[in-house]
Amino acid sequence: MIAARSTYTAQDLQVVEQACIAHAHRLGLDPPEILYHLVPAETVYSVACRQVPGRYSHSDFGVQYERMKAAYDRGEGRIYEVIFNADPAHAYLLEGNSFVAQVLVIAHCLGHGDMFRHNPYFGPTDKDFPARVRSAAARIDRYYARHGRRVVEDFITACQAFAPHAPLDRLGRRYRAPEPVFEPQPYDELFPRETEQRRIDVDRARDEHRRGFPVEPERDILAFVAEHGHRLEDWQRDVISIVRAEQEYFAPQARTKVLNEALAVWAHQHILQALDLDSDAFVEAQALNAQVVCPRASDLNPYNLGIELLREIEMIARGDLDGLDDEERARFVGWAGAVDPGAKVIEVAHSHNDVSFIREYLTPRVCERSRLRAQAEPDTERVAREEFEQVRDTLVRHHTTLGVPVVEVVDGDGRGRGELWLEHRDEGGPGLDDEYARGTLRLLAGLWGKPAVVRTTGRLNGVARPIWYVAASADAEVEKLVDAPPR
Amino acid sequence: MAVAQGTGLPEDSGRRDAQHNRARVRRQLQEALRDRIGEEDIIAAGPEKRIRVPVKSDRRYRFILDRGAQKGGGAAGPAAGTDPGEETYEVWLDMEEVEEALFQSLDLPRLKPKREIAADSSEIVFDDIERKGPLLDKKATLRENLLRAARLGEDDADWDRDDLRYLTWDEEPRPTTQAVVLLMMDVSASMSAGHKRIARLFFYWTVRFLRRRYTHVEVRFIAHTTQARETTEQEFFNRVESGGTLVSSAYELAQRLQREHYPATDWNVYVLHASDGENFLPDNDRVLDAVVGLMDVCALIGYLQIGARPGGMFMTGPQGKLAAHLRRRPVDGLVIAEVSDDRGIWPALKQFFARDDVEEAVVS
Numbered sequence: 001m002i003a004a005r006s007t008y009t010a011q012d013l014q015v016v017e018q019a020c021i022a023h024a025h026r027l028g029l030d031p032p033e034i035l036y037h038l039v040p041a042e043t044v045y046s047v048a049c050r051q052v053p054g055r056y057s058h059s060d061f062g063v064q065y066e067r068m069k070a071a072y073d074r075g076e077g078r079i080y081e082v083i084f085n086a087d088p089a090h091a092y093l094l095e096g097n098s099f100v101a102q103v104l105v106i107a108h109c110l111g112h113g114d115m116f117r118h119n120p121y122f123g124p125t126d127k128d129f130p131a132r133v134r135s136a137a138a139r140i141d142r143y144y145a146r147h148g149r150r151v152v153e154d155f156i157t158a159c160q161a162f163a164p165h166a167p168l169d170r171l172g173r174r175y176r177a178p179e180p181v182f183e184p185q186p187y188d189e190l191f192p193r194e195t196e197q198r199r200i201d202v203d204r205a206r207d208e209h210r211r212g213f214p215v216e217p218e219r220d221i222l223a224f225v226a227e228h229g230h231r232l233e234d235w236q237r238d239v240i241s242i243v244r245a246e247q248e249y250f251a252p253q254a255r256t257k258v259l260n261e262a263l264a265v266w267a268h269q270h271i272l273q274a275l276d277l278d279s280d281a282f283v284e285a286q287a288l289n290a291q292v293v294c295p296r297a298s299d300l301n302p303y304n305l306g307i308e309l310l311r312e313i314e315m316i317a318r319g320d321l322d323g324l325d326d327e328e329r330a331r332f333v334g335w336a337g338a339v340d341p342g343a344k345v346i347e348v349a350h351s352h353n354d355v356s357f358i359r360e361y362l363t364p365r366v367c368e369r370s371r372l373r374a375q376a377e378p379d380t381e382r383v384a385r386e387e388f389e390q391v392r393d394t395l396v397r398h399h400t401t402l403g404v405p406v407v408e409v410v411d412g413d414g415r416g417r418g419e420l421w422l423e424h425r426d427e428g429g430p431g432l433d434d435e436y437a438r439g440t441l442r443l444l445a446g447l448w449g450k451p452a453v454v455r456t457t458g459r460l461n462g463v464a465r466p467i468w469y470v471a472a473s474a475d476a477e478v479e480k481l482v483d484a485p486p487r
Numbered sequence: 488m489a490v491a492q493g494t495g496l497p498e499d500s501g502r503r504d505a506q507h508n509r510a511r512v513r514r515q516l517q518e519a520l521r522d523r524i525g526e527e528d529i530i531a532a533g534p535e536k537r538i539r540v541p542v543k544s545d546r547r548y549r550f551i552l553d554r555g556a557q558k559g560g561g562a563a564g565p566a567a568g569t570d571p572g573e574e575t576y577e578v579w580l581d582m583e584e585v586e587e588a589l590f591q592s593l594d595l596p597r598l599k600p601k602r603e604i605a606a607d608s609s610e611i612v613f614d615d616i617e618r619k620g621p622l623l624d625k626k627a628t629l630r631e632n633l634l635r636a637a638r639l640g641e642d643d644a645d646w647d648r649d650d651l652r653y654l655t656w657d658e659e660p661r662p663t664t665q666a667v668v669l670l671m672m673d674v675s676a677s678m679s680a681g682h683k684r685i686a687r688l689f690f691y692w693t694v695r696f697l698r699r700r701y702t703h704v705e706v707r708f709i710a711h712t713t714q715a716r717e718t719t720e721q722e723f724f725n726r727v728e729s730g731g732t733l734v735s736s737a738y739e740l741a742q743r744l745q746r747e748h749y750p751a752t753d754w755n756v757y758v759l760h761a762s763d764g765e766n767f768l769p770d771n772d773r774v775l776d777a778v779v780g781l782m783d784v785c786a787l788i789g790y791l792q793i794g795a796r797p798g799g800m801f802m803t804g805p806q807g808k809l810a811a812h813l814r815r816r817p818v819d820g821l822v823i824a825e826v827s828d829d830r831g832i833w834p835a836l837k838q839f840f841a842r843d844d845v846e847e848a849v850v851s
Contacts, residue, residue, distance in 0.1 A: 013490040036490040039498070046501030057500065062508030065501035070539075093490075106490075161549040254659055407550050409699045430556035439548030459556065480767065 004280040008099045010038055016103050016275075023274045024110040028346045029267060031113030032125070033088035036106065044094045045069055048082045052249065053090065054133045056140040056242075058153055064359050081105040085116045085249070087387045100284040103275070104268050111267030116262045127484045129249065131369030136242040143235045146241045155236060158443040159243040162221045164165045164404045166247055180205040180215055208413070217408035217423070221444070224409045230418060231447030254402055264305025265293055266345060269307075293315045295371045305395075309361045313348060315343035325385065355400040362389040363394065405432060407454065415486075420448045424456035431457040437469050438478040451485065509578060515576065517588050522541040524589070524836075525688055526589070537581045553615050582681045590696045593840035595666060597786040597820070598755050620653025627652035666755040666786075669744065671709040671737045673762035676729040679707020682793045686761040687724055689791060689832050693759065693786055694720070696840065707744065711737040713767075717744070734766045737775035751784040759839065782820060789839040792825045 004014065017036065024031060025307050037043075047053050047113045049064035072078060080101060084090040085149050091109045091221070093102055116122050126132075143152045182202045188195045218224045226232070226240040253260065272285045295304045319337025321329055321487060329336070335344065350356065364383040367373070373383065383391070411421035422444075425431050447450040451472045458467040462481070470479040509516065519540045533600060580588070616627045628650050636644035670687050672834065697704045707713050708723035712730035713735040741758050749756050766774065781788060823833040 010490045010492045017489055034489065038490060038492050042502065043498035046498045049501045049504065053498075057504055057507065059504060059508035059511050060547075061501065062504030062506065063576060064576055065505045066508070069501070069505075070577045073579075150511075157547070161547070164549070234688065282805075403551060405550050405552055424550070429559075430553040433551045433553045434553075436548055436551050439546055440550050443548055454550075458553075 001277050001278055002100070002103065002281050003258045004284050005099045008102070012099070013038065013102055013106065017106050019275060020103070020107045020110060020271050023271045024107070024267060025115075026274070027267065027270050028342055029087075029110055029114040030117065031110045032117045034083075034091055034109055034113050036091050036093055036109075037086050038093050038095055038102075039358075040095050041069075041072055042398075044079055044082060044092050045072065047084070047092050048079055052133055052246070053084055054130060054135040054137055054244075055274065057144075058156060060153075060157065078308040081109060083109050083112050085112075085122065085125060085253075086130050087127050087258075089116060098284065100277075100281050101288055104285055104288050107268035107271035108264045110271070110389060111264030112260060114267070114346075115256065115263050119252075119256055119353075120258070120351065121256050121353050123252065124250075132245065132255055136245070138411070139235075139238060139450050140242070141360075143239070147235065151224065152239070153237075155239055155447075156448055159222060161443050162225070162447075163243050164251075165249045165407060166220045166222060166244060166251075167420055179209055210279045212411055213411045213412050218408050219406065219408050221407065221409055221422070224412065225420075225447050227414050229447060232447075232449065255353045255399075257354055258302045258306045258399070259323075259349060261303045262307075262310050263345075263349045265289075265303055265307040266310050270342075295467050299410060300372070305358075305366075305372070308366045309357060310345050310348075311369075312361055312366050314345055315365075317341040317344045323365055325361055327385075331360075351399075355396055358395050358399060359403055362388075362392050367391055407432075414451075414453055417450070419451045419453060420444065422452070422454040424454060426457045431459070431467065432469075434458075434480075438471070440478075441469050441478055442474050442476070445471040447477070455485070458482065497700065498587050505578075509584075512578075513588065514800075515542055516540055516580070520580075520585055521588050521833040522830065524692060524833045525685070527684070527688065536808050537579045538585060540578050540580060541575050542578050544576060568782070586695055589692075590699055593696055593836060595697075595701065595757065595786075596754070596839075596841055598666060599786070607632055615655045616652050617655050618652065620655040622654040624652050624654045627654075650811045658666070659781070665703055665753060666701065666757065666760065667705040667745075667749045668693075668757040669707050669709060669741045670694070670723070671711060671715070671741065671758065671760040672723065672736070673712075673732065673737075673760075674728040675712040675732040675765075677732060677765040678793070682763050683727075685793050685826055685832065686791070688829070689761055689826070689835060691724065692757075692832065692836055692841075696836070701848065708735055709740055711740075715740040732762075732766050732772050734760075734762060735770050735773035738774055742777055742781055745781070745784055755786045756784055757789070758785055759786050759789040759791070761793060763793050778821070785820060787820050787822060787839070789822045789824070791835055791839075792823060793827075794826050795825060811834060 013036065021031075045065055045068045048068060049061045050056075050058075051061075055061075064260055068079065074110065078094065078097075079093060080097060082092045084092075089109075089112075090106075093105055097105070116125060123401065140152065140156075180202050182199050209215055222244055226237050226244075229236075232240075241308065269289060272282075274287070277285060293301070293303045293307050295301055316332050316336050317339050318341055321332070321336060324332075348361070364385070367383040367388055368381065371389050372395075374387045374394075378387075406425040406427075407422050408425065410423050411419075413419070414421040437456065441454055442451050448464070451470060453468055453470050455466060455468050457464050459465075465482055466485075468481040468485050470481065472479075519542075523538075557832075581582070616624055631652055632644060632650040635647070635650060643724065668799060670690050672690060674683065694706060697706055706720075707720045708720055710718050710723060710726065710728065711734070712728055713733040713736065717740070718726065737760065738758075745751075745754075769778040778788065789793055822839055824831075824833060826835050
């Protein structure tokens with residue numbers, strides 16, 4: 001029997017943890033070993049603000065720390081847990097939380113752990129990651145000492161602006177765009193003139209490649225800068241590689257945030273149901289759970305969306321299709337009412353990312369439960385087909401780009417003067433934000449060492465027109481040109 | 488063991504990062520604090536108190552979509568999450584940090600070394616270079632090595648044990664910069680509650696500054712109505728009095744204290760006087776004599792005119808006899824500041840404790 005109480009020892013938690021693990025296995029979860037650290041607020045917030053234990057120091061993390069600490073001191077927005085995907089995983093529990101809160105967090109972490117281990121977007125857990133984080137932190141400390149903290153911090157900040165542009169499949173490898181090579185084809189000798197032309201084209205492409213002109217538009221801006229940037233010093237290239245390596249750790253988490261939290265909430269809900277709680281403990285656990293999953297008026301609560309999607313999957317698995325129209329029924333016909341709900345949840349968690357998770361399982365019923373509406377003050381309780389599709393498309397679009405517009409390097413030798421030219425692929429959507437485009441472009445000109453240009457689309461009186469922003473250097477005023485590119 | 492108490496090491500990286508950030512935003516913090524120096528709640532709760540300073544964070548630039556075109560997405564709005572907006576956060580400072588930030592740009596002006604040598608003011612100075620010692624001096628060692636190479640007629644020479652030079656210390660008697668600051672506050676009836684408040688705040692920060700920055704500064708407190716008397720610090724800040732005004736009483740008491748305890752040969756003497764400038768008219772001649780007399784022995788006389796009074800005794804106008812005198816014979820070292828509300832306290836402090844550039848502020 002677990003009772004609500006405020007004092008407990010690490011041993012007490014240990015006993016509960018064993019029980020939680022047993023229940024997790026019964027649910028079909030298979031988490032890795034997790035080390036739980038019972039630590040004071042200072043430590044939890046230190047780890048949370050740097051996001052990874054042992055990461056390098058940066059004053060931006062200090063800003064996060066001030067924010068979190070101020071909220072904690074005011075008694076708002078407590079962090080209950082921070083979990084770190086490593087082998088073994090590390091979870092940090094806040095000392096002074098009640099016993100029931102700790103039990104809930106331990107059960108919650110088992111869901112995260114299962115995701116780390118089995119969701120394909122996480123890939124195999126990198127055993128060396130903690131060591132590489134520490135080594136990077138030590139190197140950056142040296143750069144602080146040698147080149148001045150301010151200079152190095154600003155450089156890191158600039159790199160972080162472009163880190164989210166790296167496509168997932170490119171991360172983790174040292175970037176080297178393949179050099180075009182002439183590849184003989186069958187019967188070349190029959191067409192000497194054509195073959196010769198192909199050879200000339202390839203030679204030209206290779207020359208351009210060597211000058212820094214990407215053969216294909218390049219989305220990995222940071223990698224391109226590291227490879228071809230002018231006047232980059234060794235430490236700067238090292239910082240770029242450090243920032244890219246971190247992105248490798250953060251990107252899968254960003255792509256699976258909703259699903260990851262969904263499975264963690266699902267795990268703690270089911271495990272707490274199964275544990276033998278006395279009535280006070282049960283009420284406390286329910287209250288804590290409600291705090292985590294309640295829909296918010298101001299913005300989307302990923303915990304809420306996630307658990308409602310999993311609930312939907314469980315309902316459909318049990319054959320509950322009330323209120324779903326033919327289109328949904330057709331989509332779920334293969335398994336509706338025919339599979340074990342828990343097994344289906346775990347199958348989903350082990351195969352999806354947020355985009356596919358939402359696209360596949362969002363239904364009007366979920367929108368109604370989670371109060372996801374297209375209008376701020378809807379007339380009806382029901383979410384009609386049209387509104388549902390609008391909501392779903394917005395969510396899918398957001399989780400596809402995560403707010404990162406597609407911006408590609410199209411020329412590394414712009415105007416023959418080594419300028420870096422980018423293009424924003426807006427696909428009919430909005431263009432880049434004016435103020436942020438200017439600020440970002442100045443950062444890029446600083447990294448590149450020569451002027452940087454980005455082309456986007458602006459709407460002037462409702463008419464779409466091409467716009468070019470030109471940053472001559474990191475400190476120069478950014479120029480804006482409409483309709484005609486800079487000459 | 489899967490649940491462990493603690494991580495082994497105390498983890499304070501967050502606080503250290505926050506410290507680095509505070510250094511980055513120091514200017515913003517200083518400005519915010521200067522604006523708030525007149526808020527009594529800062530000082531009311533004493534040294535335990537921490538105060539909250541809002542700081543505007545730098546924009547974190549990155550490519551985002553046009554924020555203008557994103558609006559109207561509706562309640563489904565995760566799009567709203569892409570608007571980074573202007574963000575502020577709060578920094579909590581304890582009084583130590585507050586004073587550190589405020590007082591950085593203040594100094595006692597014209598502080599001169601004086602003759603008397605106090606017993607505790609000898610200083611350990613690493614200034615001697617020897618062949619043996621506790622601390623290797625790399626620069627001196629390199630110099631020896633280069634010299635030896637030059638003597639050998641070579642461009643460079645290998646390191647030799649003979650090159651090594653060490654720093655050793657000397658105990659050096661340091662001429663102390665002894666200073667005394669005489670704080671004089673007008674507590675007469677003409678000073679309104681608001682005026683007294685400003686005077687008290689001004690002196691509060693003055694004392695905090697002096698105590699924090701200088702170990703050798705003595706502070707003495709004088710309150711005056713028609714009579715001046717020396718008070719304790721406690722009384723100075725808390726007693727409420729009333730009555731007429733004879734400003735000369737304060738300056739004469741200051742003169743007497745100086746003569747008896749603080750000879751100019753041994754002491755830097757500072758006099759700071761805060762008043763609404765309303766004086767019993769015939770008394771002004773005596774004030775003038777006392778001020779002129781003090782001028783010879785003081786490093787600085789600061790007069791804080793509280794509330795704009797064109798007739799104030801150091802100001803122009805019918806009572807401005809002193810001002811008239813000063814126009815004829817400018818006195819180096821008399822600084823006059825005017826303050827009419829809380830926001831003027833910082834500029835006044837800045838005027839009195841300027842970093843040795845008092846000339847600009849001196850009445851001429």
